Amino acid sequence: MIIGVLNQKGGVGKTTLSLNLAAAYATSGYRVLLVDADPQGSSLRWSSARAEDVKPLFPVVGMAKPSIRRELPELAKDYDVVVIDGAPRVTDLGRAAIMASDVILMPVQPSPFDIWATEDTVQLIREAQQFKPSLKAAFAINRKIANTAIGRDVVDAFTEAAFPVLDSQVCQRVVYAESAVQGLSVVEAAPTSEAAREIKALAESVIKFNKPERKAA
Numbered sequence: 035m036i037i038g039v040l041n042q043k044g045g046v047g048k049t050t051l052s053l054n055l056a057a058a059y060a061t062s063g064y065r066v067l068l069v070d071a072d073p074q075g076s077s078l079r080w081s082s083a084r085a086e087d088v089k090p091l092f093p094v095v096g097m098a099k100p101s102i103r104r105e106l107p108e109l110a111k112d113y114d115v116v117v118i119d120g121a122p123r124v125t126d127l128g129r130a131a132i133m134a135s136d137v138i139l140m141p142v143q144p145s146p147f148d149i150w151a152t153e154d155t156v157q158l159i160r161e162a163q164q165f166k167p168s169l170k171a172a173f174a175i176n177r178k179i180a181n182t183a184i185g186r187d188v189v190d191a192f193t194e195a196a197f198p199v200l201d202s203q204v205c206q207r208v209v210y211a212e213s214a215v216q217g218l219s220v221v222e223a224a225p226t227s228e229a230a231r232e233i234k235a236l237a238e239s240v241i242k243f244n245k246p247e248r249k250a251a
């Protein structure tokens with residue numbers, strides 16, 4: 035399964051969700067590869083921040099080039115799950131990452147502005163679905179304030195959204211940044227935390243949404 039974490043908007047949590055999802059899958063026994071497809075290289079920076087003596091859970095490779103579409107399928111054969119940390123902006127790079135994916139996960143903050151701002155990415159996905167009808171896409175709510183309900187206007191905006199919204203929501207929590215500075219994921223830095231629980235739930239939701247064959251134990 036190749037999961038493209040994409041959204042043309044910067045700062046929505048593409049990198050945060052990508053590396054934490056990758057870690058959740060790796061700790062469940064899947065063979066995981068994290069592909070950094072953003073020229074900014076945040077996932078690569080994250081992996082190099084990891085202490086020398088802390089074993090990596092999965093390899094991180096940089097592939098911020100349009101040839102990702104041709105090159106990734108070959109590389110992906112050796113893994114159960116490949117997560118693409120996508121680039122912001124709608125470019126050839128974004129298009130190539132979409133075409134390389136089986137399922138697109140679009141992180142969005144629970145605000146109508148964030149939902150509306152996905153329009154160009156949604157359009158790209160729709161175009162890609164013409165060539166690749168099996169391509170699936172869903173929104174994942176990120177940075178929800180814990181113990182608050184999502185407002186009616188936001189719910190309405192999501193109801194009208196182009197793709198389904200996954201049930202599992204990720205809240206705003208300091209542990210995401212605190213673990214990232216050490217090159218760690220929340221499932222490693224705080225395995226019993228609410229953050230780890232919500233990331234594992236999101237990882238399960240993506241699997242259910244895509245319904246792939248379960249290869250690893």
Ligand SMILES: Nc1ncnc2c1ncn2[C@@H]1O[C@H](COP(=O)(O)OP(=O)(O)O)[C@@H](O)[C@H]1O
Binds near residue numbers: 050176178207
């Ligand atoms: N659920 C969250 N809780 C707290 N901070 C978050 C969360 N998700 C993302 N952030 C923070 O928001 C900023 C942008 O996130 P990032 O993953 O880099 O977004 P993107 O890759 O889409 O640009 C980072 O500082 C990150 O630590």
Ligand SMILES: [Mg+2]
Binds near residue numbers: 048049050072076119
């Ligand atoms: Mg990023």
